Amino acid sequence: MCWRRVGINCLMLLVVLPLYLMLQGTSWEQRVEVRRTSPTGYTLPAAFSRVLAMGYQGLLSDYEFLRAMTFYGDRSVKQQQMSTEDWDFFAYSLDVVTDLDPYFLDPYVLGEGLLTWDTQRYEAANTLLRKGMQYRTWDWQLPYYIGFNHFYFLRDSATGSDYMMQAAEIPGSPGFLKTLAARLAYYGGKSQTGVLFLQQMLAETNSEALRQRMGKRLLALQGAVQIEDALQQYRNAEGADPQALSELARSGYLEELPQDPYGGQWVILQNGRVYSTSKFVDVKSENQVN
Amino acid sequence: MLQRVWALAMVTCKEGIRDRSLYGVLLFALFVLGLNVAVAGFFMRDLGKVTVDMNLAALSFAGLLLVFFIGINLMAKDIDKKTIQLVLSKPFSRGEYIFGKYFGLVLLVLSTMALLLVFSSATVAGVHSMYPAYFEGFSWSVFFWAVAFIALQLALLCAIVVFFSAITTSSFITLIFSMATYLVGVTLEEVLFYLKSQAAAGEVVASESLRSVLEVVAWLVPNFAAFDLKTEAAHGLALEPLRLLTTAGYGFSYILLLLWLATLIFRRREFN
Secondary structure, eight states: OHHHHHHHHHHIIIIIHHHHHHHHHHHHHHHHHHHHHSOOOOOOOHHHHHHHTTTOHHHHHHHHHHHHHHHHHHHHHTTOOOOHHHHHHHHHHHHHHHHHOTTOHHHHHHHIIIIITTTOOHHHHHHHHHHHHHHOTTOSHHHHHHHHHHHHTSOOHHHHHHHHHHHHHSTTOOTHHHHHHHHHHHHTTSHHHHHHHHHHHHHTOOOHHHHHHHHHHHHHHHHHHHHHHHHHHHHHHHSSOOSSTHHHHHTTSSSSOOOOTTOOOEEEOTTSOEEETTTTSOHHHHHHHO | OHHHHHHHHHHHHHHHHHOTHHHHHHHHHHHHHHHHHHHHTTSSSOHHHHHHHHHHHHHHHHHHHIIIIIIHHHHHHHHHTSTHHHHHTSSOOHHHHHHHHHHHHHHHHHHHHHHHHHHHHHHHHHHHHHSGGGOTTOOHHHHHHHHHHHHHHHHHHHHHHHHHHHHOSOHHHHHHHHHHHHHHHHHHHHHHHHHHHHHHTTOOOSOHHHHHHHHHHHHHSOOGGGGOOHHHHHHTOOOOHHHHHHHHHHHHHHHHHHHHHHHHHHHTOOOO
């Protein structure tokens, strides 16, 4: 009897426990691969999840938001590019999160930060923000974001000014909004608009990962602004555009051509704006995937 | 009469406190509150909302566990184990028994909630001091109102437990019926409004008769969603006094009606 017990204990300690420890590690490694190759997630439509939340809609919205953020973060850390389906899932998740709790600020901020810059879904971002405006009536940031999208991405200064003014009229909004609207109208689609906006957004974000992304983009846009300024001086002096941007440095308008932190080459767009072949998305990661 | 009801309530409450599962429920709630401190930093801006969401969820879920697993035991054990014979042989009326048991349950729930509220307020204050810039809309008064209405919701649930214990013969059936009533009550509003909005938009997703059945159910089962002030607390939204008053009145009148019905049925019941 006693020997049997000792035998069982030995078997457990020497065979089953090591087996468990080994399989536990392997299973987690497998999960990494499964998650990497798994198709895009699925989010339940809000009409169902509102019922299934059983009165915990707020908590469910936190969870769904965290899920969407981890999904994006996961792809981003592994330098995998988000596919169209991935972005569909992401945009839909934010929509569901804001259906579950329409007062929740984070999904609106994240939507503005990613749907516009990373995937050019300006209308989707604006629709999301307009939903937020219906509920967060005290919040100047949402009309401010829509205004910015109109100025910078959609090149619609008239609508942009409208939204900026709406934002400026909300009690508690910062005083610079009124003058900012005028400045944005002046710069329109130029890179300076983006710089002004990102500086403000950066000052208000606490997520370190998002701050790093925005900081990098800000650096890129500041480079573009520098080139745009030099280009304007060149045009004023020479009366024409240079053949290549490197000419700006050669003829002394720029000390040197700033680096694009995303690794792309600077180009002049037809509308006179300076942009990069990287489109301010990591070029390296795109090549790795393709 | 009041003295007898009070004595029975105290006995019931003390019996509940002696139940070891109570510590499990408390530990669970404390775990969620601790998790809150760890998780809050994952979010970008609305940390106040996330904190309030998690705190109120911990309180209300702990309350549900308490009512379903300790409350039902307290109520139905007497009938299950026939100790009710002993109690009813004392100079108690059946009505006093029902009310005494009910107040005992409510007392247990309220004292547990009060204890948890102390820890919860400490957590909220702690996270608040860690991230003061991200608690813009937060208001303590709305937070406490939300907790008060969670307590009222639990008091309502206690009445449902007492009612089903009075009409059924086994604690398991009481558990199933009370849970079903709770699930219907908490989801009914969302389903009804969804059906109405679909009908208004001209889309037919369910038959008219289903909607009328649900509307009848809404008269029988209390609308637990009405007591849910979690969203308001999470964002510090203003509460209308009239809404609070109506909801509280709705809750208290339902409780009284249910206890009265339970007494009527319980009086006619025979125990072998």
